[in-house]
Amino acid sequence: MTLEDEVWALLEDALSVYRDSPRAVAWLRGHQARFGEPIRVAVAGSARSGKSTVVSALIGEEFAPTGATTWYQDGPQPKAHVGQYEVPVLRRDGKAFVDAPDAERVVVEWPSRSLRDLTLIDTPAGAPVEHVYGEADAVLYLTRHLHTSDVQFLQTAHDHPVARVAPVNTVLVLARADEIGGGRIDALSSAKQIARRYRREATVTPLCQNVVAVAGLLAVAARTIRPDEFAALAALASLPRTELDDHLLSTDRFVSEDFPVRLDPAVRRALVDRYGIFGVRLTTTLIRQGFDTQVKLTGQLVQRSGLGELRDSIGIYFTERREVLKARAALLGLDVVLRAEPRPPALGLSAAVERILASAHDFRELRLLAALQGGRTRLPNNLDTEASRLVGGLGTNPVIRLGMDYEPTEGELRHTALNTLGRWRDHAADPTLDHSQRRAATIVVRSCEAILTNLPT
Incomplete structure (x- = not known):
């Protein structure tokens, strides 16, 4: 019997014990339904950490933030729902925009190959730990620089008894990596070195499975670059570096009237908004180095932005471990019921949860992996x-x-x-x-x- 089979049978036993509690039955049925869904990955972090940008990069479509908890899942055509009601999906300034200003939760269906194996949950800044980890099977936690508050958030996620036995699956993302080192051309290399250093730190390694650095704006641009943008970037790259570099020192210089290439200021402003001044520097450099077609440039941007490594991490730590993560989420859900509505017939359920956590080899692998990575x-x-x-x-x-x-x-x-x-x-x-x-x-x-x-x- 697989781990998934064992946990499913345990949920069936729990449904029998709690058959007179509509609330418990609905909760347990919901966790059974999750077994048939793609893996749920929450994207969490503090304000301005770049959550919506990373979500857009992973999906391959630029979305405007909704301000609500937003679920992105695969669908045959673009549409969005708030509860039972469909809401418009509009285009505004080149971005997909969901018109639901007062909603607390929005579900967006979008045709994307990236969403076939996972559902992305863009959580609001400051969302509590139990909200983030309660609805998700795994988490991407974004931060610009790792602060004490970030460590405390991740530590709190491990405080639950089930989480301590079956370690939380989290990938830490150093977002906005292009801003490190003042946006120098080697900023991404510096950010990746910092990520490698974090992986070895004793306070970080027990809290996550990997640390990756991602330049969000660059990653989105790599997935959504348009022919007119490439033509504008190629025009910039045709200029000698000595003539262009001074104009790439700041946004103000780049959009000024005194510019050596015939590019409308509005076009240049749009490039900065989409790529950032660092992205404009990098793309013009890459085009000069021979990545002079849109396909070649896209491949380089995906690699250099860190998006490729992030997608690999999601595959290795999340989607490939779908069954064990679904089982773990179900055990967490059952534990909620056992604590909220304790009753004598449920004592056997509690013992069964402990037995599965202790004996299932999938959980033993996760515990050993966490112990090896954390140096314990x-x-x-x-x-x-x-x-x-x-x-x-x-x-x-x-x-x-x-x-x-x-x-x-x-x-x-x-x-x-x-x-x-x-x-x-x-x-x-x-x-x-x-x-x-x-x-x-x-x-x-x-x-x-x-x-x-x-x-x-």
Whole structure:
């Protein structure tokens, strides 16, 4: 029986126990319905952290912020709802705009390949932890610079008993990365170095699965660049750097009348609004370096903006672990009912929740991964890196888990899995390792066994 099957059966038992409570039944049915939905990813953070910009970049369409909690999900055509009522989706200044000024929650359907596997929830600034993590299966937490308030927010998300046993799946995003270092041309490289440093910090690593740096404006522009914009950028790039660079020092200089290229000030203002002055500098530099078609430029902007790494992280840590995250959300939901309406017949449900959390291998993998990343568990001889990979730290595909950098045949895959299993069985029985290290090795052994079990016979 899979973890998803176990949790589903537990919810059925809970529905029987609480069949006389309409509120509890509705709540539990809602969590059962979530099993059939795409993974829910909330985008949270403080004011002006760039949440709506990152959401737009991931979807591939520029949306104006609604000010409400906004759910973006796949649909055959653009439309939006507030409750049962459909509201207009308009175009304003090139952006998709939902006309719902007083709404607290808006659901937007948009045809996008990116939304087939996930639903994005753009949360308002200052949304409480329980609101963010209660409705989502995973979270992108955005910040410009990591402050004490950000750490406290993420720590609070781990305070729930279920969350402590099944670690919260969060990716920390250093948004607006182009502003680091005063918007220099190497700002993105600096931001990525800062992200790597955060990944190693003891206060950060237990709170998230990864830290990535993203230049939001650049990422949106990469997904939505228009032919007229590319033509304007190419015209700028045709000018020698010595003539153009002084005009790229500030927005005021860039939109001034004294400009060496025949580009209307309104066109230049639109470029700054869409790309930022850093983005204009970078795109003109890239065009000069040979990325002189719209397709070539788009690929470079996706890579350099950090959007590619962010999408990879969502795939590795969220969508590939869909079943375990859905099960975890359901257990959190059941725990809410058990605490809100305690009754004697529910004692068995509480024991079953504890048993699943303690024994399910999927949760053991998440706990070990968090312990390895946070430095709470250390293995000798650089085994930490291999253990992290084998329990799914880089992705759950068997080829990725086994560290094979080519597409192997079934025989090669099985041979590598058997060899890896043998080595880790030796580690699990190694008397020179302490108890926590051998226990970690035992979890890795179980992961290797699962790889072999799931291979074609």
